[in-house]
Amino acid sequence: MATIYEVSKLAGVSLATVSRVMNDSGKVTPKTRDKVLAAIAELGYRPNSMAQSLASRRSNSVGILIPELHGPFFGVMLSSVEKELRDAGKRVIITAGHSDEAKEKDCIEFLLGSSCDALILHVYSVPHEYLIELSKGPVPIIILNNYVPELSDKCIVLDNEHGGYIATKALLEHGHEELAYISGPSWKTDSFKRLSGHKRALKEYGLEVNENLIAEGTFEEASGRLAMEHLLSLDIPFTAVVCANDEMAAGAMDVARKHGLRVPDDISVIGYDNVSFTRYLHPKLSSIGCRISEMGQVAARCVLKNAYGQTDLEIQNTFKPRLVLRDSVKSR
Template identity: 55%
Template sequence: MATIYQVSELASVSLATVSRVINNNSLVSEKTKNKVLAAMKTLDYRPNTIAQSLASNRSNSVGILVSELHGSFYSSMMSDIELALREFGKHAIITAGHSEEKSEKEGVEFLLSRNCDALILHTEAVSDDYLIDLKKRNIPFVTVNRYIPEISSNCICLDNELGGYIATRFLLQQGHREIAYIAGPLWKTDANDRYKGHLRALAEFQVKPNPRLLYEGSFQEEGGQKGVQYFLETGIYFSAIACANDEMAAGAMSALREKGRHIPDDVSIMGFDNLVFSRYTYPKLSTINYPIAAIGKTAASWVLNNLYIDRKEDIQHLFTPELVVRDSVKNMNE
């Protein structure tokens, strides 16, 4: 097996230079870098990452904990984080917490046991106190889609309450008053905040919320389907449905079509997230833009800035949701 000494000798450079190339140090010229890489290829040399980790006290790996590994939302977030880290020679180790406290804690400990230099956490079930304690343990981490005042500098999130407000306000501005709402699991902070925003918009337009027009879904497509079935079974009239995410909106649209309802002529639909598929539904889905790519890249930048790279870069901790108007909402005022 080739050694770093042999690489140094073949490339006619110092051991320090070979080390800089291996660690992707920008101080090495392109010409010298290419000489070292050519020598490594000729000798079939592979850096000993364990030895590197022991020497530098860095594993160059970042742990990512998400609720699930499937779905457009999580795949987009993980992809953007991984690409941002890879640009600087860092690697991602990914695990899922499945929105369960025990699984989320096990996931955190698993990532720490793999000597991850830092963690990017999308947690829903662990308490604020658990995350506050994590910071007291001097573990570098940043949370995504969650705001905790005591550790605000470690949080990167969307203003979900404002997003819920904007979505329902738009429906109200289009003349809708009987608005059904399909929420995510209300024990989850983001789902609860979006529903609070929905209620704020109703109050602003002096519309009294009807408990029969609320269905607590799952954040999955099935939740949207079951929500529509529930509303239709109650027999109560509604001209629009605001959904707490795009997946449930897609499920609601499918269920309405199966019942012979036309969108938006019979029922208008509003989503939340602006996932890629929302622009390809029929009709195209009006929704709230959740800049998940930007948030993922920002989480990666937080890690890079705090651990690896000496650069001055302001980190945006709170993102503002934006209305995306397409074809799934009818203007009742016309």
């Protein structure tokens, strides 16, 4: 592999000049620029990124930590982050934290040890203090889907309370008055917020919150089935179920069907996240769209702004989810 030294010799200029045309920093006469470019082409020269990084103290790579690489949610996020960042010539180093505190910390250490210029963190289990401490370090961080009040300008979040609210409101507006709710794990902020929104909508419509009709799941499909079985066993009538994510909604719909209930004729169902498979279900599942892709894009732009000095980028920190109505909701 040719080095910058050979290029400079062939072009008859100094190292510095070659470096200048590579990074078009500083002024270079068109004539010498052409000489250099020609030499580069002739040698098939490609700068050594490790040397560049070392000398410039900048790796041009940003670390990403997400809970899982598979699953319908994170792929979409990653996709937009990668696009935006690579268009800017940045490398994307990914790690998966599996929602486990130790593993998440491991990943962060790993990324810090990889000389990342910035970190995009989608963590669940690491305590806020850790993040606050981390943010004091030299590496800029962006926090996704996890609101840390002390770091509010570094957080990009979805308004989950609002999501829970509009999901429930959609059902109420369709004339439903007896609603069940299948929640995610109550210790997860996301779950908690969505449920709060649900309750707010109920109150706004002057309806009682019946705690019995709130079942807790794990965000997995099987738990949605269990929750639905439980709700149906209660003998409390309800005409619609709000589910805190789409997987659980899928499970719930199937259980309803097994109990001889037709969706949406006998019971309406709404999910949350609007992941891709919602339209493959039968009936097509109504859901709450989370603008995952946009959030990823903004996260990437934040990095460009904070770590690479790209100004002129506006950052939106909070996203409002929106209702996506399909076939699983019907008017009473």
